Amino acid sequence: MRNEVYDVLIIGSGHSGGMAAKILTEAGIRCLMLNAGPVADISRDAERLPASDLPYRGFRPPGRLEHVFQSNEFNANVWVDEQEVPYTFEPGQPYNWVRVRLFGGRSLFWSRQSFRLSDYELKCKSHDGFGEDWPIGYADIAPYYSRVERIFRVAGALDGPPQMPDGAFILDDDPWTSSMQRFIDAARPRGIPVCKQRRALGVNGLASSVNLLLPDAERTGNLTSIANAVVREITVDKNTGLPNGCNFVDRISRREMSVKARVVVLAAGTLESTRLLLNSGLANSSGVLGRYLTDQIYGAGVVASVPEARGRKGAGIMGGGALVPRFRNIDTKSDKFLRGYAFNVSSMTGGLGPRNFAAYGAELEKKLDEYYGSGFQMTIMGEVLGRYENHVRIDKDKVDAWGIPALHVDTKYTDNEYNMARDAVDVGSELCEAAGFEVLSKNPVPNPPGYSIHEIGTCRMGDDPKKSVLNKWNRSHDHKNLFVVDGACFTSGGWQNPTMTILALSMRASEHLASEMNKGNL
């Protein structure tokens, strides 16, 4: 058995871990990557089937994934099993922790929405007085966004207002369909901007760590990776007190093993990285490790129908999508909530769901036929305020399948988030009606926290070691050779999908780390 000391141990293989591996190995640094789960190979592990061939007829198999609303029988085996890796939460405060442990993590399955944060988020306290400013501003991160956008081939238009900075896009100059144009015409007089969607095209239809980042790292010859390595704890050098590797258990054989490295980079996903630090007793001199858990409210929205498109007359009318960036509390101030939300807008060409009609039997079938191809949908992505009391801690009474203590999540939405969701539904309904659309259904209630799969915070960065876990380079204030490069580092949230920011911050932190190592400072 080898007892090699690697330069850097990277725990996690998703977007943040993949970016760290790419940057570090390209700088000549030898990295070892551990991933808790197996490799997904679609040609080996998946097949195309009708739901009628499955024992649950496509329904989510009961018991294993009760908090993964995104799951069904087709994809049940890609998510982390809640019985194998359990977590707990406060009674009456459910949390939807949606996890993937396959190699590549959640970078294998994401919506590709690709936005930059702006100084409205990064300097949020300066703007409205709530929370904390990040220790970095937009100018610090903008160059990294551009490089990430080129790697991920982000398509979009240069049409963003200041709260939605433009980037290095593959330009989208497709014309709007008439239903989208009517929506824009309804929004404009109300001061609501409507922009083209921004999404990562990736390569060959995939925008993942496994096809855009890890191959570059492997080509250097400096990356070694191990699958099915469930990390139990980060180990510490008894003489220096510095992290020096980790203990892990092989997921299949349950053999206990360990590896050594000069630097440890956590990229296991926000809550797994924090769980690992809590279980290791590291990086918490501030007492805020696990605090300020936030995400985005999802689930609220409006479904409408474009009357002129009914009866299969939707050609030229229907199709396309848009993004309405945050417009609340930019130039005006709402008395109902702080910050704001964005709308994902879709003009749909397929069938509408039966839930949009209070009918059944033959009457329902007639409605579905009549309304086919006329659907218009708006759903929100709303900022959740970072609050100290929203936190995670270790549940001493619960362990996972390998005996590792489980995480307890104690978080809930407040009136700020509920008021935001109600406002979104009111505005969405008003815009649809102003555009001449018929509102069919609406929902003002957010899904449980965690549903957006955009959990961030719990290792927030900041300049003050007494109020933050990481410095502006994603490095632990307490341990100079410990970095956290995933979403846990966020000081606060925003309405934006966090993926581009996670990638840009991981790139920035990894370049800093490489520079420090090559100078001999680490």
Added chain:
Amino acid sequence: MLRRDFVRTLISFFVAGKVARAQQRLNDPTLPPPAPVPWTLGLNARTPVPVTALADEIAAADLTFFTPLQMRTLTRLSDALLPPLNGKPGAVEAQTPMFLDFLIGSSVEARQKVYAGGLDWLEATAQAKYKTAFAQLDDAQAGELLKPWLRTWMSDHPPTEAHADFINIAHDDIRSATVNSKAWNDVPSVGAEPHTEEGIYWLPIEPDVYGENPSYAHTPPHVLAMPKAGQKMPVYPR
């Protein structure tokens, strides 16, 4: 020819014949190889895959969750909400009520309560209004009880109001279970008629750490917990 030469020729003839016959046996695929053989011998990518049927379509199952009265109510409810239409099977033909007995019976307690309580309420309401079991109501009578509770709703947020929750959740489940049944899938859908959902089904994902299956050979080496190609595998003398 000397006597000993004759004997030698005779022996070699017999030996050669025996060797030739033995060689012939070894090369003849119709003959079984000498036992014992490796127990996985012969299994390969060309091995035919037996055709199997769905147990749901063939076998019977006992009620495991609903009471017989609840099942009669659920069966009538299923028929009312999704009857046979335009040549497509209805919920009852798709065996949806028995499927729901299986699904709800293994679901979380909250969902079980919605169903059990909802079916009991429906039966009690039918008895109170028509003095007959819900299972015996005609379509118009069933509609009188069901239509006031129909709501529109968006994904993940069914109505929370008592009775409306059951009616709308059950309607959604009955419809999905029927559309995704073999009986529905066997009849082609026309126009806006819903199609049986079809998609990429992920099998349980485990690594082939021994590399036994040649179809796994394209798996990138970085993702396997195995020695990298640069580290040569040992070669043993045989």
